[in-house]
Amino acid sequence: MKALVINGHVRWPQIAEGKLNQTIFEESITAFREKGYEILETTIDKRYDVPQEVEKWINADFILFHFPINWFGMPAKTKAYIDTVLMSGYGKIYAGDGRNNGGKYGTGGLLKSRGMIVNTWNAPEETFETPEQLLSDISMEDFTKPFTAALQFLGVEPQPTFAFYDVFKNPDIENDLKKYKEHITKYI
Template structure:
């Protein structure tokens, strides 16, 4: 079994150095190692070869993709990685949108793996689904749906998303890391 662990954090000096995402990256690899997985890894900010990334996606049984939410989306460099790797993976990662082979839109994925999205947020958890809050009409899972839909499009079965909340102003990192480890062990 192989696990692809992708660190999508992009360093912003003096604002977001990437320490938490580095810890999540190492914790993820540790959990997969403890469960007998061979680790394939990518740190987007360190650069990558598109052809090697395509092979990692094709060979992974589980893809764990973690990144911070910056301005209500993934960092631009992380989105660039998705665009370049997935678009270049035509014929290996996906074969059209599914309709060209008589299926529904979004059924052209060639991968047969599982995927987990992990996010870090400055927002506190109560921002989601609570009256008077910025995202009162959305759960975190609803908000991150475009990310899990991307996985589904290429044939990856999304597992429940995990979020680290309030990481700048009221972090509870130690407890969230314990919860994350349990979440990961329960779903891989």
């Protein structure tokens, strides 16, 4: 089995150097190796070859995509990776939107894998689903639905999202990494 682990962090000097996301990346690789996976990896902030990335998506049994949330979305460079690689994968990763083959919209994916979104936040966990908080009316799964829907569109079965919260003001990285290890081990 093969796992594609994608580090979607984009470095911002003096603001977000990427140490936490690199640690998550390494912990993810370790967890997959412990389960016997061969590792395919990509670090978006480094150079990558689009045709090779398409092949990685095709060959992966599990796709783990992690990135920080910047201004309530993935970093622009990370979004550019998604747009470029997935659009370049037409006919290999997906064959239209599904309706061209008599199916429903979103059923044109050619992948038969599982996937997971992992993200890091400056916001505390109580920002979600807590009255009088900014995102009081949505859960983390609601927030990540556009990302997991993109996976589903490709034929990837999304597993539950994992989030690291409050990573700047009140980090509890050691405890969060333990929880993450349990989470990823359960779903891979």
